[in-house]
Amino acid sequence: xxxxxxxxxxxxxxxxxxxxxxxxxxxxxxxxxxxxxxxxxxxxxxxxxxxxxxxxxxxxxxxxxxxxxxxxxxxxxxxxxxxxxxxxxxxxxxxxxxxxxxxxxxxxxxxxxxxxxxxxxxxxxxxxxxxxxxxxxxxxxxxxxxxxxxxxxxxxxxxxxxxxxxxxxxxxxxxxxxxxxxxxxxxxxxxxxxxxxxxxxxxxxxxxxxxxxxxxxxxxxxxxxxxxxxxxxxxxxxxxxxxxxxxxxxxxxxxxxxxxxxxxxxxxxxxxxxxxxxxxxxxxxxxxxxxxxxxxxxxxxxxxxxxxxxxxxxxxxxxxxxxxxxxxxxxxxxxxxxxxxxxxxxxxxxxxxxxxxxxxxxxxxxxxxxxxxxxxxxxxxxxxxxxxxxxxxxxxxxxxxxxxxxxxxxxxxxxxxxxxxxxxxxxxxxxxxxxxxxxxxxxxxxxxxxxxxxxxxxxxxxxxxxxxxxxxxxxxxxxxxxxxxxxxxxxxxxxxxxxxxxxxxxxxxxxxxxxxxxxxxxxxxxxxxxxxxxxxxxxxxxxxxxxxxxxxxxxxxxxxxxxxxxxxxxxxxxxxxxxxxxxxxxxxxxxxxxxxxxxxxxxxxxxxxxxxxxxxxxxxxxxxx
Amino acid sequence: xxxxxxxxxxxxxxxxxxxxxxxxxxxxxxxxxxxxxxxxxxxxxxxxxxxxxxxxxxxxxxxxxxxxxxxxxxxxxxxxxxxxxxxxxxxxxxxxxxxxxxxxxxxxxxxxxxxxxxxxxxxxxxxxxxxxxxxxxxxxxxxxxxxxxxxxxxxxxxxxxxxxxxxxxxxxxxxxxxxxxxxxxxxxxxxxxxxxxxxxxxxxxxxxxxxxxxxxxxxxxxxxxxxxxxxxxxxxxxxxxxxxxxxxxxxxxxxxxxxxxxxxxxxx
Numbered sequence: 001x002x003x004x005x006x007x008x009x010x011x012x013x014x015x016x017x018x019x020x021x022x023x024x025x026x027x028x029x030x031x032x033x034x035x036x037x038x039x040x041x042x043x044x045x046x047x048x049x050x051x052x053x054x055x056x057x058x059x060x061x062x063x064x065x066x067x068x069x070x071x072x073x074x075x076x077x078x079x080x081x082x083x084x085x086x087x088x089x090x091x092x093x094x095x096x097x098x099x100x101x102x103x104x105x106x107x108x109x110x111x112x113x114x115x116x117x118x119x120x121x122x123x124x125x126x127x128x129x130x131x132x133x134x135x136x137x138x139x140x141x142x143x144x145x146x147x148x149x150x151x152x153x154x155x156x157x158x159x160x161x162x163x164x165x166x167x168x169x170x171x172x173x174x175x176x177x178x179x180x181x182x183x184x185x186x187x188x189x190x191x192x193x194x195x196x197x198x199x200x201x202x203x204x205x206x207x208x209x210x211x212x213x214x215x216x217x218x219x220x221x222x223x224x225x226x227x228x229x230x231x232x233x234x235x236x237x238x239x240x241x242x243x244x245x246x247x248x249x250x251x252x253x254x255x256x257x258x259x260x261x262x263x264x265x266x267x268x269x270x271x272x273x274x275x276x277x278x279x280x281x282x283x284x285x286x287x288x289x290x291x292x293x294x295x296x297x298x299x300x301x302x303x304x305x306x307x308x309x310x311x312x313x314x315x316x317x318x319x320x321x322x323x324x325x326x327x328x329x330x331x332x333x334x335x336x337x338x339x340x341x342x343x344x345x346x347x348x349x350x351x352x353x354x355x356x357x358x359x360x361x362x363x364x365x366x367x368x369x370x371x372x373x374x375x376x377x378x379x380x381x382x383x384x385x386x387x388x389x390x391x392x393x394x395x396x397x398x399x400x401x402x403x404x405x406x407x408x409x410x411x412x413x414x415x416x417x418x419x420x421x422x423x424x425x426x427x428x429x430x431x432x433x434x435x436x437x438x439x440x441x442x443x444x445x446x447x448x449x450x451x452x453x454x455x456x457x458x459x460x461x462x463x464x465x466x467x468x469x470x471x472x473x474x475x476x477x478x479x480x481x482x483x484x485x486x487x488x489x490x491x492x493x494x495x496x497x498x499x500x501x502x503x504x505x506x507x508x509x510x511x512x513x514x515x516x517x518x519x520x521x522x523x524x525x526x527x528x529x530x531x532x533x534x535x536x537x538x539x540x541x542x543x544x545x546x547x548x549x550x551x552x553x554x555x556x557x558x559x560x561x562x563x564x565x566x567x568x569x570x571x572x573x574x575x576x577x578x579x580x581x582x583x584x585x586x587x588x589x590x591x592x593x594x595x596x597x598x599x600x601x602x603x604x605x606x607x608x609x610x611x612x613x614x615x616x617x618x619x620x621x622x623x624x625x
Numbered sequence: 626x627x628x629x630x631x632x633x634x635x636x637x638x639x640x641x642x643x644x645x646x647x648x649x650x651x652x653x654x655x656x657x658x659x660x661x662x663x664x665x666x667x668x669x670x671x672x673x674x675x676x677x678x679x680x681x682x683x684x685x686x687x688x689x690x691x692x693x694x695x696x697x698x699x700x701x702x703x704x705x706x707x708x709x710x711x712x713x714x715x716x717x718x719x720x721x722x723x724x725x726x727x728x729x730x731x732x733x734x735x736x737x738x739x740x741x742x743x744x745x746x747x748x749x750x751x752x753x754x755x756x757x758x759x760x761x762x763x764x765x766x767x768x769x770x771x772x773x774x775x776x777x778x779x780x781x782x783x784x785x786x787x788x789x790x791x792x793x794x795x796x797x798x799x800x801x802x803x804x805x806x807x808x809x810x811x812x813x814x815x816x817x818x819x820x821x822x823x824x825x826x827x828x829x830x831x832x833x834x835x836x837x838x839x840x841x842x843x844x845x846x847x848x849x850x851x852x853x854x855x856x857x858x859x860x861x862x863x864x865x866x867x868x869x870x871x872x873x874x875x876x877x878x879x880x881x882x883x884x885x886x887x888x889x890x891x892x893x
Binding site: 063081288291292293294295296297298299300301302305306307321325329348385434438521523572620 | 637640643644645646651680682709730731732733734735765790845847874877880882883
């Protein structure tokens with residue numbers, strides 16, 4: 001259970017790593033330290049050997065054996081020295097600090113002798129390492145370092161009075177000094193313990209430190225996230241995670257908050273549109289249901305009215321029934337008008353007048369907030385075909401937004417109005433398209449960059465698939481997503497009636513593929529190459545209109561601006577920066593109105609400096625592009 | 626020419642059928658009824674009715690089925706649609722597809738009777754026309770067809786696009802041919818809003834009948850023909866040019882024109 005926790009696993013991994021690193025480090029540290037201790041002892045023993053030989057040399061010359069034995073005995077009494085002995089060339093111990101060993105024979109094949117006596121040849125000069133050996137007398141006893149020092153033949157030896165040694169003999173015997181390593185071993189063990197303790201302390205300290213940071217940076221935020229996801233899964237979409245810092249987990253928390261916000265917005269929106277839809281259905285249903293009984297009342301009462309022409313008294317009453325029923329008929333009619341989405345009622349209007357009316361509505365509000373309105377417009381702007389009530393609503397909304405963004409210290413709103421010309425290529429949107437049998441080819445369920453796409457059924461052998469074409473003329477962001485390849489026998493048909501959409505007798509001038517043709521109600525024919533690889537498209541109607549005239553209104557405020565993150569979202573329904581104060585419907589409704597007028601609305605903003613809304617309305621509405 | 630016509634009434638509400646039966650008895654029409662589309666189709670296959678009055682929305686189908694049946698079997702019955710207000714768009718579409726008129730529910734006796742009267746006249750003119758074709762005599766001109774660049778809503782009103790973006794609307798000569806000579810025209814006011822398929826002016830004929838003309842387009846009236854106000858008979862003399870009724874700024878011509886018949890197609 002504990003090991004399943006991410007924090008524990010991290011701590012475990014870090015502790016294991018530091019254990020391995022400290023262990024390897026300690027091993028090599030101890031090894032090098034004990035090596036240098038031993039070589040120190042070695043050097044010391046070698047020196048001792050040389051000293052013994054040189055101090056006994058004179059006695060040897062005089063062949064005073066007792067004195068030699070005495071010197072060796074006195075050296076051997078030193079505490080660290082275990083044994084000092086001199087062995088002659090035939091392997092007999094002739095002097096020793098341990099009297100029991102005197103006159104004993106040493107086997108030349110033992111390990112200590114083998115270095116020099118390999119292949120039965122006594123060697124002259126050998127290095128100090130080869131003369132040294134470390135061994136244990138018993139398995140339980142301390143380690144002992146033994147060093148053998150050869151006693152070379154000299155001129156004085158063979159010319160001495162005793163003349164015991166012949167001249168051709170090079171080595172006369174060896175001095176073997178053994179020194180106990182008990183002290184050294186003790187130091188090494190102490191060192192080992194020190195390192196083990198250091199390692200344990202270091203690992204615990206690292207573990208604790210890691211545990212602290214893991215808890216702070218990982219475990220706690222992850223638990224918060226976990227808790228939040230559980231809250232959301234239980235339906236609490238308003239749950240927001242508190243700030244988790246600026247690292248990846250913090251960003252995860254932010255995007256989680258964003259996601260739940262979006263979810264709850266979508267839920268509200270869904271609820272809202274569902275409500276509107278059911279209200280519309282209800283109204284239509286009620287109207288239809290009431291219409292029938294009303295028809296009964298109206299037909300019978302007007303029938304009676306006709307049959308009782310000779311009875312003025314009855315006529316008077318019947319007239320009232322007929323009149324009131326006709327009134328009910330109007331009420332039902334207006335109920336349905338209300339339930340329907342209102343169509344803009346467009347007429348020629350002066351844009352400057354509309355703006356002035358909008359300003360007059362909120363003028364008092366603006367003067368309270370010390371906001372100055374600056375108007376600049378081109379002279380002689382032509383009249384524009386719009387629903388002046390709706391457009392006025394747009395400007396009122398934009399001005400209110402601007403004044404909300406301006407702080408208490410006041411500021412200004414600049415309104416710039418001018419006439420501009422725009423080319424339709426890359427701008428014109430196909431809003432209605434149909435097959436030769438008048439079936440709509442607009443797919444409201446599939447959008448490319450937010451606009452409903454054109455749908456075409458592709459039939460190849462036994463397979464069929466729907467492809468989607470970009471509704472904006474000139475952008476060509478078509479989406480094919482086909483599982484099969486398009487070949488000569490592939491058909492492009494209307495999804496509803498299977499009538500072919502291929503333009504007979506015409507091929508794409510760029511690649512020779514068949515050309516698809518769509519009837520755009522009242523706006524001629526839109527042609528596009530059927531191949532995935534070609535960008536060829538043609539819409540004579542739009543091309544012939546050439547450059548279109550627009551009125552552009554720029555509304556610039558000196559307010560707080562809109563952050564880069566919020567900028568792409570501001571036209572979405574229910575997006576609001578005003579917290580509880582706003583409903584968030586304003587800009588979405590504005591967008592809808594402008595779109596209904598075949599215009600565009602865009603926004604530019606810099607945080608802290610202000611915002612500019614750019615509204616472009618086509619001069620004429622007759623043939624909408 | 627006898628006035629009686631053979632009428633089939635299709636509606637799922639007994640009270641409406643009974644009402645229509647009573648009203649029609651005022652003018653001595655012979656009447657048959659059907660409470661659903663299935664029975665109606667059966668009856669159509671057995672008998673010939675010169676006029677069929679059908680509710681556009683029925684529990685087991687819609688008026689378009691009757692329309693299709695008439696067209697596939699090549700029956701020349703005049704079809705009048707009855708509609709609730711919510712189905713005006715369907716009603717306008719039914720005109721495009723061959724119905725000759727529609728009456729929005731609820732309606733008065735006069736509204737229904739004038740519609741039946743016109744349908745009856747329509748049938749008479751059509752059969753006279755046919756006879757004149759058959760006899761191969763010199764073709765008699767019963768009414769003037771609208772000019773080829775015009776659009777018409779059924780046989781009642783026409784629309785003509787002007788270069789400044791406004792449209793002129795007026796009444797078709799065929800409609801005038803189906804009513805008695807004109808006595809009075811009742812106009813809407815300047816700046817009034819009109820909607821496609823909703824009555825936009827009324828013509829009172831000498832026989833005291835009131836005929837409502839469905840507007841071919843939605844929009845705002847910016848001009849009313851002053852000459853027509855002074856001399857109403859102008860509409861009968863020159864219904865397509867001097868006899869225009871309103872000048873209108875259309876709201877969404879591109880969309881609504883789909884339900885209008887291009888007059889050029891009449892000449893094929």
